[in-house]
Amino acid sequence: MKKILIIEDEPSIAELERDYLEINGFSVIIENSGDTGLKKAKSEEFDLIILDLMLPKVDGFEICRQIRSDCDIPILMVSAKKEDIDKIRGLGLGADDYITKPFSPSELVARVKAHIARYDRLRGNNLPRNEEISIRGLRIDKASRRVYINDREVIFTTREFDLLLFLALNPNRVFSKDELFEKIWGMDSMGDIATVTVHIKKLREKIEVDTSNPQYIETIWGAGYRFKV
Numbered sequence: 001m002k003k004i005l006i007i008e009d010e011p012s013i014a015e016l017e018r019d020y021l022e023i024n025g026f027s028v029i030i031e032n033s034g035d036t037g038l039k040k041a042k043s044e045e046f047d048l049i050i051l052d053l054m055l056p057k058v059d060g061f062e063i064c065r066q067i068r069s070d071c072d073i074p075i076l077m078v079s080a081k082k083e084d085i086d087k088i089r090g091l092g093l094g095a096d097d098y099i100t101k102p103f104s105p106s107e108l109v110a111r112v113k114a115h116i117a118r119y120d121r122l123r124g125n126n127l128p129r130n131e132e133i134s135i136r137g138l139r140i141d142k143a144s145r146r147v148y149i150n151d152r153e154v155i156f157t158t159r160e161f162d163l164l165l166f167l168a169l170n171p172n173r174v175f176s177k178d179e180l181f182e183k184i185w186g187m188d189s190m191g192d193i194a195t196v197t198v199h200i201k202k203l204r205e206k207i208e209v210d211t212s213n214p215q216y217i218e219t220i221w222g223a224g225y226r227f228k229v
């Protein structure tokens, strides 16, 4: 059963969210304060976090920043003010989605399902946990999220790793920038497809011997990118 953490200081909202999510088969834990919420998020494993912005003790901005510094679990931020959403975007905290109060519970459930499905797909959760992908000198350890080039470990950011793993799990298929953006960042994420170009460039710098003549990630002009096997 997928497990969701709700960090929300208004009990009526938290309970409404919980009721709808439980009806839809999720297991839910509620924390009503920022400090206890952050502690919970760090001490237990969840599949998604619904995070209110205005919270006592530690606010949603800080919680999001701290969670993101050590994991890539989907975070759905909730706020009563449209201006706050703009602020979240501006800060680039790495929340996966934003929703303003009041919202319809069924919309919340739909978004939660979409983000969990995307996260599962990204992590290749349908594959055995110890699965390793090995292509020529490149080795990707999916479970530990580590990458080696000729047995030397290379460090990747969360999104870089997600992008590399996604391409490697779907070899020889061409993906457009729009498709990659939707798959890795999520359709409702803020940002634009230039992010994809930047990340592809970073990946090449890390895995290719000659970035002008890539052996792994090919550019298919006018179409997108392909992971060559």
Ligand code: CA
Pocket (backbone or CB within 6 Å): 008, 009, 010, 052, 053, 054, 055
């Ligand atoms: Ca609040």
